[in-house]
Amino acid sequence: xxxxWFRVYTLAYLVFLYAPIALLPIFAFNNATTxxxxxxxxxxxxxxKLWEEPELHRALRNSLIIACSSxxxxxxxxxxxxxxxxxxxxxxxxxxxxxxxxxxxxxxxxLAVALLAVMLGIGMPLSLFTVILGHVxxxxxxxIAILSAAFQSLDQSxxxxxxxxxxxxxxxxxxxxxxxxxPGIISSLLITFTISLDxxxxxxxxxxNENTLPVYIFGQFRFPQNVPVILALxxxxxxxxxxLLATAEYFRRRGIAKTGGKDTGGFL
Amino acid sequence: xxxxxxxxxxxxxxxxxxxxxxxxxxxxxxxxxxxxxMIFAYSFMTDGYLQIIPRFQLCNYFGPCHSYKLVDxxxxxxQTYNGVWSDPLAKALMxxxxxxxxxxxxxxxxxxxxxxxxxxxxxxxxxxxxWLFLIxxxxxxxxLIRVFLWKVILGxxxxxxxxxxELGIIQEPISWLLYNANxxxxxLAHAYAPFxxxxxxxxxxxxxxxxxxxxxxxxxxxxxxFVRVTxxxxxxxxxxxxxxxxxxxxxxxVTPLLVGGPEGRMVANLIELSYKKLDNYPLGxxxxxxxxxxxxxxxxxxxxxxxxxxxxxKA
Numbered sequence: 001x002x003x004x005w006f007r008v009y010t011l012a013y014l015v016f017l018y019a020p021i022a023l024l025p026i027f028a029f030n031n032a033t034t035x036x037x038x039x040x041x042x043x044x045x046x047x048x049k050l051w052e053e054p055e056l057h058r059a060l061r062n063s064l065i066i067a068c069s070s071x072x073x074x075x076x077x078x079x080x081x082x083x084x085x086x087x088x089x090x091x092x093x094x095x096x097x098x099x100x101x102x103x104x105x106x107x108x109x110x111l112a113v114a115l116l117a118v119m120l121g122i123g124m125p126l127s128l129f130t131v132i133l134g135h136v137x138x139x140x141x142x143x144i145a146i147l148s149a150a151f152q153s154l155d156q157s158x159x160x161x162x163x164x165x166x167x168x169x170x171x172x173x174x175x176x177x178x179x180x181x182x183p184g185i186i187s188s189l190l191i192t193f194t195i196s197l198d199x200x201x202x203x204x205x206x207x208x209n210e211n212t213l214p215v216y217i218f219g220q221f222r223f224p225q226n227v228p229v230i231l232a233l234x235x236x237x238x239x240x241x242x243x244l245l246a247t248a249e250y251f252r253r254r255g256i257a258k259t260g261g262k263d264t265g266g267f268l
Numbered sequence: 269x270x271x272x273x274x275x276x277x278x279x280x281x282x283x284x285x286x287x288x289x290x291x292x293x294x295x296x297x298x299x300x301x302x303x304x305x306m307i308f309a310y311s312f313m314t315d316g317y318l319q320i321i322p323r324f325q326l327c328n329y330f331g332p333c334h335s336y337k338l339v340d341x342x343x344x345x346x347q348t349y350n351g352v353w354s355d356p357l358a359k360a361l362m363x364x365x366x367x368x369x370x371x372x373x374x375x376x377x378x379x380x381x382x383x384x385x386x387x388x389x390x391x392x393x394x395x396x397x398x399w400l401f402l403i404x405x406x407x408x409x410x411x412l413i414r415v416f417l418w419k420v421i422l423g424x425x426x427x428x429x430x431x432x433x434e435l436g437i438i439q440e441p442i443s444w445l446l447y448n449a450n451x452x453x454x455x456l457a458h459a460y461a462p463f464x465x466x467x468x469x470x471x472x473x474x475x476x477x478x479x480x481x482x483x484x485x486x487x488x489x490x491x492x493x494f495v496r497v498t499x500x501x502x503x504x505x506x507x508x509x510x511x512x513x514x515x516x517x518x519x520x521x522v523t524p525l526l527v528g529g530p531e532g533r534m535v536a537n538l539i540e541l542s543y544k545k546l547d548n549y550p551l552g553x554x555x556x557x558x559x560x561x562x563x564x565x566x567x568x569x570x571x572x573x574x575x576x577x578x579x580x581x582k583a
Contacts, residue, residue, distance in 0.1 A: 006386035010399075013383050017406045017461060020417035023427065027420065036425035081292035088285025096289055100296045105512055107519020107563075109536040110556050113543050114303035117310055117553065121320075137299050140292065194408055201521055205543075217412050221526065227416075234413035241409045249401050 021238055028231040035227055046232035056233070059216035062128055063197055066212060070135035071193040077136065078143025078188055079181075085144075086151040104141040111137065112205040119206070126208030134202035139192035146191060150184025150255045183255030190248035194241050213237075311553035317346060320549055327351050328554035335548060349551060352558045358538060362559055365534040366566070368449055369517040372456040376513050377506060379457065380464035384505075387465075388472035400469070407462040415526050418455045422446040422527070447529025455523045460516070464509040471505025472498075503577035510570065515563055535559045 027035050031043035050056065084090070085097050103111060115134050119126060154177065162172035178185075200214035207215060217233065220226045311328050314321040315335035321343070327333035329351045337346035352358045387399045406414070421427045422445040429441040445451060475498060483493035521536035528534065535555065542552030571578070 006382055006390055010383050010386045013379065013461075014402060016458065017403065019421065020414045020458070021406055021409060023417050023420060024413065034425070035420050036423070037427065037430040077292040077295055081289055084285050084289035084292075088281050088288060090282040090285030090289075093285065093289075096293045096296075099301060100292055102296075102300060105515045107516050107536065107559075109519045109521050109539055110304075110307075110560060111300070113539060113552060113556055114307045115299065116543065117307050117549055118299075118303040120549070121306060133299055136295070140295070144292075191408075198408070198410055200412055214410075214412050217410075218522075221412075221416060230413070230416075234410055237413070238409045242405060245401075245405060245408055249397075253397065 024231055024238060025235050027228065028235040030228070033225050033228060035231065046228045047236075049229045050233055050236075053229070055211065056216060059211040059213050062207075062210055063213040066128055066131050066135060066203070067193045067196040069132045070139055070196040071189050073132070073136045074139035074143045074192045074196075075147075075185060075188045077140045078147050078192075079185065081140070082144045082147035082151050086148055086154075087156075101141045101144065103138050104145075108138065108199075108201040112201050115202070116205050126206055128207065128210055130206040130208070131203050131210075131212065134206050135196045135199055138199060138202060139195050142195060143188040143192050146188045146252060147181065147184050149252075150181040153256055154180060181255060183251040187248040187252040187255065190244045190251070194244050194248075197237075198241070307549075307553040308557055310550050311557045313550050315548045315550045316343060317547065328550045329558065330354055333551070349548070352551070352554045358535075358555060358558075361533060361535045361538050362555075362562060364449070365518050365536075365559065366562055368452055368456075368532075368534060369514055370566075372453050372460070372517050373510055373514040375453065376457045376460050376464045377468075377509050380461060380509065381468055381506070384465045384468035384472055388469055400466070403465055404462045407459070411459065412522060412526075414459065415455055415523050418451065418458070419446060419527050422451050422454070446527060447532065449528070449532050451527040451529075452524050452532045452534070455527050456517050456520060459523070460513045463512050467508040467512060468502060468505040471502045471508075475501045500577060503574065507571070507574050507577065511567055514570075515567065518559060518563055 026039070028046055029042055029044065030039050031045075032040035081097070081100055085093065112134065115130070115137075116126075119130055124130065158176055158180075159172055162176045163169075167175065198214060200218060203212040203215050204218065211219070217230055220230050310320060312324050312326065313328075314323045314325055315333075317335065317337040321336060325333070330353050331351050332354070333349055333351050334345050335347045335349065336343045338344075349355075350358075352362075383403070387396055387403075391399055419426075423429070424441040424443055424446070426446070428445060429438075432438045433441065479497055479501070480493055483497045484490070488496065518534075519536045519539075520534065521540060524532050524534040524537055539552050539555050539559075542548050542555060546552075
């Protein structure tokens with residue numbers, strides 16, 4: 001077998017990566033309040049309880065508002081930046097791109113407290129809007145990473161052909177470039193939506209009195225009797241994330257195939 | 269008619285590029301650069317309970333410091349606290365965070381390298397993106413719940429302990445698995461795995477396979493070919509994965525709080541405490557700036573030590 005020991009090792013590594021997620025449904029369906037072995041039998045009551053938590057529903061609604069807004073805004077900003085960085089040469093490009101991509105590596109707590117300090121400084125009350133501002137900052141680098149691959153593989157002669165045929169820069173962008181990078185845009189929307197839905201630190205610092213889904217989950221960890229319900233919620237969220245990611249991956253690959261690029265794999 | 273300098277600039281490639289990037293750049297300037305500059309400034313100011321007094325001082329970093337409070341319209345001294353570098357607790361937490369994130373980085377990158385190597389060298393090109401997709405999925409799924417589940421795996425009634433007891437390997441549950449630095453390292457190494465694998469994979473993909481054949485033809489063993497050809501060429505990827513794991517882990521908040529216990533607390537927990545509970549923004553900012561300073565210093569030192577691998581890479 002090709003790659004013998006490396007294959008065994010990589011499979012073992014995947015088991016390590018998936019171990020926590022694999023446990024999630026086991027305990028979500030377990031008929032016991034304590035999250036430990038031995039299992040006590042099958043139940044779906046934790047899922048049923050999800051319907052009876054108005055606080056959870058409010059957090060879910062907030063999270064959806066935030067995730068929809070942040071993914072659209074981050075992808076829009078991502079389109080500008082990745083188009084600029086792949087198509088044009090201009091002074092200060094490396095510095096500007098470095099600054100825009102910085103949230104990818106900067107500890108989130110630093111970003112969160114810095115934004116919190118600014119909001120206090122200018123007297124803006126904390127709300128869902130301030131969370132959106134923070135999430136856009138975190139999501140934009142991911143959007144750029146995905147969209148750069150889509151713009152990179154674009155053949156510039158297509159755009160020039162459009163100009164020769166009398167299109168303006170704007171109509172050429174709309175008619176030629178946008179359709180070609182559309183799969184990348186959809187992929188970026190889905191990924192940034194997933195990131196925003198799952199983001200905790202920014203929301204924890206910037207949401208004020210409102211809850212988002214992760215902030216709600218974090219709060220519930222303090223009450224051991226509520227943990228099985230949270231695991232049931234987690235099971236649903238993980239399934240949702242995987243569905244979103246699989247769709248995003250499908251569009252990402254289609255986008256690269258469409259523009260004739262080579263698949264280098266991965267989102268980052 | 270001779271075009272003016274201004275006219276040449278408008279419509280030039282540079283102008284188009286700058287115009288195109290400006291919305292994103294302005295956003296980052298306003299909500300990233302400006303806030304970071306602001307906490308830098310705050311760290312030199314005086315805490316006045318619910319407001320910041322713009323009076324320059326260094327005591328948030330060194331020496332005893334006073335916070336003030338408005339009493340009957342007069343600013344009066346309220347509390348005395350120690351600056352970051354004069355506070356044993358803050359110093360201990362920064363040192364611990366540094367050590368934990370160094371250990372996490374080393375473990376994560378060493379464990380990740382063979383995985384990246386396998387996917388790049390032993391998987392057929394059509395299946396590579398499927399493998400990478402499988403590796404990245406866990407990274408995108410609920411971070412909080414993943415951290416919490418490590419508690420379930422490592423706890424005294426957890427998966428590992430019950431498993432080992434069932435097998436008769438141990439009689440008593442092992443208690444040192446959870447609520448200390450070990451559990452923080454395991455959980456963080458798990459969380460940052462894809463971040464470590466992807467840059468190494470990208471570097472390995474770029475290696476011209478004929479170089480490896482040349483090495484073998486010149487009589488090197490497979491192992492020596494790896495050490496003398498593959499590894500040096502993969503170093504830029506290894507360096508980026510080291511930085512991309514090291515920098516965020518030092519500021520992780522959730523993992524130390526949920527699985528770290530009292531002896532696994534890290535500097536992010538202290539920053540949160542200063543900002544939210546103590547409401548002392550200047551001190552919180554000084555801690556944040558100090559830990560960023562440590563991160564930058566260590567990263568630069570690391571880059572300096574590895575400068576020979578990056579030489580050909582300067583674009």
